[in-house]
Amino acid sequence: MRPDPAPTAQTPHIGNEPQSAHFVVREATVADAPAIAAIGRVGFRAVHDDVIGPAVAAELVDQTYSIAALTECITRCAKAEDAEFLIAESDGNVLGYLHYDCEGSEPELHRIYVDVERKRAGIGSALMRELHARLTPGSSYVLLVVEANTEARAFYERRGMTVERRLDGPSYFSSAMGLDLDSLPQADALLMRFTKNSDERPQS
Numbered sequence: 001m002r003p004d005p006a007p008t009a010q011t012p013h014i015g016n017e018p019q020s021a022h023f024v025v026r027e028a029t030v031a032d033a034p035a036i037a038a039i040g041r042v043g044f045r046a047v048h049d050d051v052i053g054p055a056v057a058a059e060l061v062d063q064t065y066s067i068a069a070l071t072e073c074i075t076r077c078a079k080a081e082d083a084e085f086l087i088a089e090s091d092g093n094v095l096g097y098l099h100y101d102c103e104g105s106e107p108e109l110h111r112i113y114v115d116v117e118r119k120r121a122g123i124g125s126a127l128m129r130e131l132h133a134r135l136t137p138g139s140s141y142v143l144l145v146v147e148a149n150t151e152a153r154a155f156y157e158r159r160g161m162t163v164e165r166r167l168d169g170p171s172y173f174s175s176a177m178g179l180d181l182d183s184l185p186q187a188d189a190l191l192m193r194f195t196k197n198s199d200e201r202p203q204s
């Protein structure tokens with residue numbers, strides 16, 4: 001996280017046509033936790049209920065999207081030099097968010113979710129651009145995506161992420177997020193990696 005960050009205004013484009021919707025990407029504050037929870041609770045279950053079952057998905061959501069858990073996570077990211085909890089916002093409404101930190105064995109993009117009603121409007125791309133602008137050239141991070149989430153896989157691949165290895169998603173996720181769960185189903189997942197070009201200048 002950077003001191004004194006300036007929000008980045010974004011104008012989504014289709015081809016060369018700028019769209020009318022405007023939003024800014026900025027660091028999350030604890031006041032954003034309820035809006036982030038509202039997006040995450042729906043978004044996580046939309047892509048994971050069929051993969052791990054609704055009961056386990058609901059339990060994971062309860063542990064990772066409670067206001068207390070989000071408040072703690074946003075606060076930790078705000079204090080750390082090498083963590084980012086970013087949101088996209090328009091007229092006071094949170095449209096999507098991204099959570100990245102370096103607390104595990106490797107830097108990791110833990111979550112990127114856009115309001116299900118606002119997908120394919122450039123919000124995910126803008127969040128990713130802002131994260132990448134903040135990373136040091138040559139730095140690298142991993143992310144986990146379930147194999148069945150073809151939409152997100154394609155999104156990542158088109159942004160330069162490559163598949164590093166296959167693994168069991170729920171056990172990796174549970175450990176990476178520090179969760180406490182009795183039993184977990186297995187689900188094929190991919191660990192993908194992004195590396196920022198070492199000749200790329202940090203953007204402001």
Ligand SMILES: CC(C)(COP(=O)(O)OP(=O)(O)OC[C@H]1O[C@@H](n2cnc3c(N)ncnc32)[C@H](O)[C@@H]1OP(=O)(O)O)[C@@H](O)C(=O)NCCC(=O)NCCS
Binds near residue numbers: 019113121124149155
């Ligand atoms: C994956 C996800 C974060 C992407 O966010 P998004 O806001 O939908 O992504 P964008 O709109 O920036 O880009 C998606 C595509 O829409 C296109 N697009 C962008 N603006 C557009 C517009 N106004 N109209 C039509 N298409 C548009 C982009 O070009 C992009 O296509 P590309 O990948 O071929 O370049 C989002 O779909 C999401 O929340 N998915 C569910 C949660 C999830 O799976 N998260 C990852 C868990 S590992």
